[in-house]
Amino acid sequence: YFLSDIVALKPAVMGEVTGAELIAEALKTQKVEYMFGIVGVPIIEVAMAAQAAGIKYVGMRNEQAVEACRLYSKFSARPSSLEAIPSVIEKAVRTSIYGRPGACYVDIAGDMVNAKVNRISCCPPPPVSLADHSAVTEAICALKAAKTPLVIIGKGAAYGRAEALLRQFVEISGLPFLPTPMGKGVIPDDHPNCVAAARSRALLQADVVLLFGARLNWILHFGLPPRFNPNVKIIQVDLCAEEMSNNVKSVALLGDIGAIVTQLLTCVREHGWKYPSSTEWWGSLKEKIAANAEISKGLALNTTLPMNYYTVFHHISQQLPHDCVIVSEGANTMDIGRTMLNNYLPRHRLDAGTFGTMGVGLGFAIAAAAMEKSRDKSRRVVCVEGDSAFGFSGMEVETMCRYNLPVVIIVVNNNGIYSGLDPEAWKEMAKMGDLTSIAPPVSLLPEARYDQVMTAFGGQGFLVRTAEELKSALELSLSDWDRPSLLNVLIDPSSDRKQQVSAAL
Amino acid sequence: YFLSDIVALKPAVMGEVTGAELIAEALKTQKVEYMFGIVGVPIIEVAMAAQAAGIKYVGMRNEQAVEACRLYSKFSARPSSLEAIPSVIEKAVRTSIYGRPGACYVDIAGDMVNAKVNRISCCPPPPVSLADHSAVTEAICALKAAKTPLVIIGKGAAYGRAEALLRQFVEISGLPFLPTPMGKGVIPDDHPNCVAAARSRALLQADVVLLFGARLNWILHFGLPPRFNPNVKIIQVDLCAEEMSNNVKSVALLGDIGAIVTQLLTCVREHGWKYPSSTEWWGSLKEKIAANAEISKGLALNTTLPMNYYTVFHHISQQLPHDCVIVSEGANTMDIGRTMLNNYLPRHRLDAGTFGTMGVGLGFAIAAAAMEKSRDKSRRVVCVEGDSAFGFSGMEVETMCRYNLPVVIIVVNNNGIYSGLDPEAWKEMAKMGDLTSIAPPVSLLPEARYDQVMTAFGGQGFLVRTAEELKSALELSLSDWDRPSLLNVLIDPSSDRKQQVSAAL
């Protein structure tokens, strides 16, 4: 999956039907398989032409990100004539997948006349480059000299499809690794070298950090103290030169991630080197992992009702198939879920937080499920949403029902944003005056029945208060391949992540 | 109501709490009574400070228009220091209500330090100007010479609060008039001089058209043939010089609409002139009105099931209180509803179509209902939505339920956009293959239970198939002042406006 090939298209009314046909044909040539849109006068003909050309069309209910697309896209164009459409679409598709992947935006005006059109063929696969040999050697020397080395695997490794090579590298080198949110699953989260459960200690005490396709941005605390060792040596493996030495000086291995992992592997094998599993560093990390596991287990097996986040995610993680696609958005829900729900395959997680925009989760889930539907052996799409996040685009459950897309939505519902009120407290407050004057801005309606929003359109809905109800509802949902389900999981509205997390990590 | 005083505010994290207090105080000084927002980290403190300052806060579920606001706003600013906030907010509020009303946008950065702040007082009411006497005389001469005159009342007349004066003018001058969508209710739609039911003929055959606060844009077909007489003389009354002679040369009466109506009234009275009710023009218009009424009545009283648009709106119009606020968005739903649902008071209609953006209707209804709640004698807010339009922000029914805002939502549901399929046809199609390949892009899920989206959050929901069910559901909804209701009115999915309208108008 991944959004590496999204091309937003904004077509306007065409002077003649041929305009729509032309767009559809150009998309088909570039091997676009799916089109997502909101139907309005201009797009209807394009959607029909796309279907006629063999492209699948999914009509959405609200496509709020389009304008955003244009502003933040890697390439944005407005063909000045019909005959320019095929080459502009080729350029958009090519630019979206060459170099650092990114969305592109094509705005097609309405009042263009028809004309003869050149044939454009599909663009070739992205080119590949290798790291400079001296940089590779420098990196290996640094790793060999390291006392407390750490590998970090980012989404660039997933985009670059480097999973098999990276796993080899981690196993042969014996190094501990951490994934970033979108790097989860490149190597399975339950791999013995994964030290995600000791993330803070690993970042803070590492003396050499080897990054594969992970940027030194806010997600990695910019590579700076107090979260990183001030004397840490950073090695960056990335295809984007401009990311190198960003915030912190680094050894720069510029090029395709898979190709560079091969270079590193060759070196490691030649040197016959492996980081020993008996070091103090491994001991310290494993001790922390074990301690954290104990705390998490305590929270997870807590039987107090309403449930807390850890209990909920513990039971979900027990039941999810390893090959499922996990989409997630929210605040606590996304943050805690990221640590509690394992990924076992690369490109099987869409973490809305990376994009910073709430409301994209259901759209991602629909896209993933529509693509799965056309596979021989399709996989589950599970969408884990905070209750506030679900509100941004909750009406898209109608789209799932309309196309029979068997998405499993789990709304972790704490009656609010960050925290909410329980029904009794809410009722008492309502008696005291106008709620617009006194209700906490973070509160939503207590025990809102999001599950009924799903049943309204023919999907399955479950109201879940206990671990047993959660287990049973999830089992029923996962066994139904014909329609979507929504689990409305009520948790303790006053529970706050901080107290739990400070203990846990 | 009206959106004449919307100021979008985008505050970021403040260095100290005083930042939030400062914003709240500045809004209070400018007499802002309500604040609408989406809660996230930065806005929470501002929302709480606003409540503490006596401003009511309504937390929404999805505020997609904010970015749009900034792009299309009349004034946009980013205060460079905390002490600049009060004067920037004053400027934004003032600019939004002076001259042509429009939204303003204030973006407040997070990392500003505190400082001493100047006191800014609330801005005075907007200034008023009059038309040039010679232009007034020219206008009156043109009207006196006209054989087939027509008055058009636009939203500028509503913004300008010119209703009492305009009614006097229409009655004393004896002229036929038409409202634009947002001008409806400035004079009641059932006024004997209203010729809205003969709109096309009136526009086409008028020889002199007098516009009050109505722009010559696409809503009025730019004032051009084939919808207007090519030799029509246009008189424009508007406070915006740049609108004058836009597309068509006109006699320009520049200034405050109320003040200019007074000037015109004085002239008409001095001349002792009145357009006779016995003219051929009045005869022709009345004949057309009667004929259209007959056709509408036929459609409205048609008892075939599923119902058509006219039947639905006919029964709604029978029951709505005259002082209700009507919000509407959609395609056919909005267009036909506009002709069938009368407005009797100015500024009691919010017609989403003018803004061109789907998804704003429920937000408008919430704003209106929240304001009504604080009035002594509150009025009904009725929100008439197409089913596709409802999908853009349907989750806002949770907001209505949360704050006990008794909005009546009527979803006119034809299972699609422009038109849809009935459940049987849909099922047959689903058997034929993957729906993403074959389902018409305009189709939505047949008989989707939007009413259950309302009951999911504790409001009333009604599934309506017949006129009797409609009548009874609307009665129940209108009698409940404690919570919102949603009527999911199923109509004939294959019915198309065109065939009906071509007959009707």
Place this chain on the structure above:
Amino acid sequence: YFLSDIVALKPAVMGEVTGAELIAEALKTQKVEYMFGIVGVPIIEVAMAAQAAGIKYVGMRNEQAVEACRLYSKFSARPSSLEAIPSVIEKAVRTSIYGRPGACYVDIAGDMVNAKVNRISCCPPPPVSLADHSAVTEAICALKAAKTPLVIIGKGAAYGRAEALLRQFVEISGLPFLPTPMGKGVIPDDHPNCVAAARSRALLQADVVLLFGARLNWILHFGLPPRFNPNVKIIQVDLCAEEMSNNVKSVALLGDIGAIVTQLLTCVREHGWKYPSSTEWWGSLKEKIAANAEISKGLALNTTLPMNYYTVFHHISQQLPHDCVIVSEGANTMDIGRTMLNNYLPRHRLDAGTFGTMGVGLGFAIAAAAMEKSRDKSRRVVCVEGDSAFGFSGMEVETMCRYNLPVVIIVVNNNGIYSGLDPEAWKEMAKMGDLTSIAPPVSLLPEARYDQVMTAFGGQGFLVRTAEELKSALELSLSDWDRPSLLNVLIDPSSDRKQQVSAAL
């Protein structure tokens, strides 16, 4: 003059010649008489077509403001087809002259095909509106109650062509007045009621200020202390509602300035009121004017060499014809020149400082001189430039020579920006090392011969060091109507405005 009708046009290569003809014809229809451009491939055909259509074309050397135009223009459009060009050009011209005047920008793409075109006629003159009667009454009452009233005349009064009426108003009311830089000449600067020479005192002590088309921006110190009386009552006459009560609450007389002056005059006459010339206020102002005149005279008649700014401007002011057009840009040169060079006619001054962009002066002078050339009795265009300002577009003297435009350029040359070095000091410094390491950033080449830049292209050039040389050179320049002249007036490079001004004002 004035820039009220500038429409920047950026045409690109046309598919066929008819594109250029279409633009030329549309401009002609809108009564555009002059076109200014920089010739490159795309514009040549448009320029030739414009000449063929009877529009005069002036080819410039560097048109750096075009991109700026687009960013700051009141209206900006890109016609999507050839047939849209005439109506877009009409809209641009209309928008530039209706409401508050402003530049408009039309960007015409190159690759458009030909099509049939609708006939668009020239837009009518701007509409006029009057002030509300009650606001007029309030203004008159405030003036009658004032002890220390002041009138300020801004560029809006000049744009509005209100000069005759304003002069009547000032004379009948007996009020003291001040012009803003671009309001100079609406009433002659030497009018007995003009108190420009006591500007600071007048602003500071006025209790009622009546503004005609002057904005409360930085030029008027925002109407705030410490430059204004904190209790001052402001009356604003302006056609732009949004300017009203900007920074300071005011009585707002909204509408056409000429029309409102008529309203005020009627009132003043009815009341038979006149502000007496025997007041303390008049006494105080006249005393200050006399004192400042004495100081200026001292500086002006100072015979030390090199000359100072006041001596230079004194002698220039003695010789300039009263009907000349004065263009000015620079720092001290523009500021001091504004106080020392009188304007006697409205719209005869183009003060580059209002636009904030250096380098526009010579372009303005060329435009003015080209228009003068086609008049029966043409007037002098005099361009007063600082030496740094002249450098921005000095090559435009070739344009003046090419078209025989008899502009008189006076470069007031202090060898730098704000201040410079004399030739000896410069030579000494050059001996000390690399000038890029040690030369003061504000220094330019001492005694640069800007006069020879003019003679290089066939104009007259004069190097001026003394008052006698200045007198004689200016006499020769003003007597030559066939070619431009440049007076390179060397002044004391170390003289600083501040010391002189603190004494003078």
Place this chain on the structure above:
Amino acid sequence: YFLSDIVALKPAVMGEVTGAELIAEALKTQKVEYMFGIVGVPIIEVAMAAQAAGIKYVGMRNEQAVEACRLYSKFSARPSSLEAIPSVIEKAVRTSIYGRPGACYVDIAGDMVNAKVNRISCCPPPPVSLADHSAVTEAICALKAAKTPLVIIGKGAAYGRAEALLRQFVEISGLPFLPTPMGKGVIPDDHPNCVAAARSRALLQADVVLLFGARLNWILHFGLPPRFNPNVKIIQVDLCAEEMSNNVKSVALLGDIGAIVTQLLTCVREHGWKYPSSTEWWGSLKEKIAANAEISKGLALNTTLPMNYYTVFHHISQQLPHDCVIVSEGANTMDIGRTMLNNYLPRHRLDAGTFGTMGVGLGFAIAAAAMEKSRDKSRRVVCVEGDSAFGFSGMEVETMCRYNLPVVIIVVNNNGIYSGLDPEAWKEMAKMGDLTSIAPPVSLLPEARYDQVMTAFGGQGFLVRTAEELKSALELSLSDWDRPSLLNVLIDPSSDRKQQVSAAL
């Protein structure tokens, strides 16, 4: 040279002097040696602080490209606090030299308070990557199979400092090569393998084209027919993935150009392959080169007066030292000069045409000459300008004179843009009426004395009409290292490039 490290800085007034010092120090840390600016209030302190920190400052007369910089820059930022300045400047410098080089823009607001600042060190040199081995092999196979191969050397090869390696590659492989305008000099233009004089034939008949750092844009006719063989095989060596297969599918060698040339060389050596010098292709190219040389020689040795372009450039090329830096802008002047003036060293040509903006030439020449001044053995900077191009920034000759920068400017003066009129024709035309109505838009003043613009500021000026005068003037100019010179070379104003070129190439 080259503009690979331009960082435009727009500082505003600082609250305290420390702001300016901070900027200066940050620039110094990033090893910035020169600062170019236009002095105004805000920049003075920064310029002085820069000089104090040991950075050289060159004050210009008109910096029109700054706003453009911001719009087209690779990175643009506005630090939100003083303490962010060093890291933002580091990021700007780093981004400008990492990946594809490009200008960056930093806008520093004025009203920031002081604060403690982190120490940021200078960014490391750009990282390097290699091409995928299989792509290298594919490229070598294609070259070996080629009948009519061609190498094209672009500015990327110059930026990448790959000159020594590329020369080895060309000589060992025996391939013919062409430079792009900015690739001239990477290998000397007089190298026996250079087929620039048969450019059209080489492009059209090549069956395999190997591009080193040259984009498939308009300068290379997009790699498409009719200028390229429709079946041509393209091999691209470039560090920018997004350029690969742009317009035409290609074999993509992604990475650092020098590193990839090394890879290719290794391969070529291993295979022991060399393209024979005895092929038909070499025969055909050499024959065309000889024929074109004959024609050029004919034009160059033509003794008719006024001179033509070829004569002028022939004599210039005879005298220019091989290590001089050539800056050029204009239309015919730049195009013909590019073919007639050889470059012998890489990064010794600044071809304004690549940037598309007229008026940058003199600024480039000043920057180059200022840098040369601080070298032990400085080289000549020669600026070849069309007369129209010179007009855009001609006043910068004062800057050259001020700092004693010995630039040699050669204005090739044809009295117009593309073509002009001779003095007699111009005088006749002037008698016929107002020149703004009848003068051809492309005409400038005949025989304008641009040389006197130089003498006005103390430089040397020469009016040149004959080959002898040209020779003598150039000799005098090149022998004077203390001040700039300008040769105003009058050529035949009616001469048009086309007739000459169609013969020549």
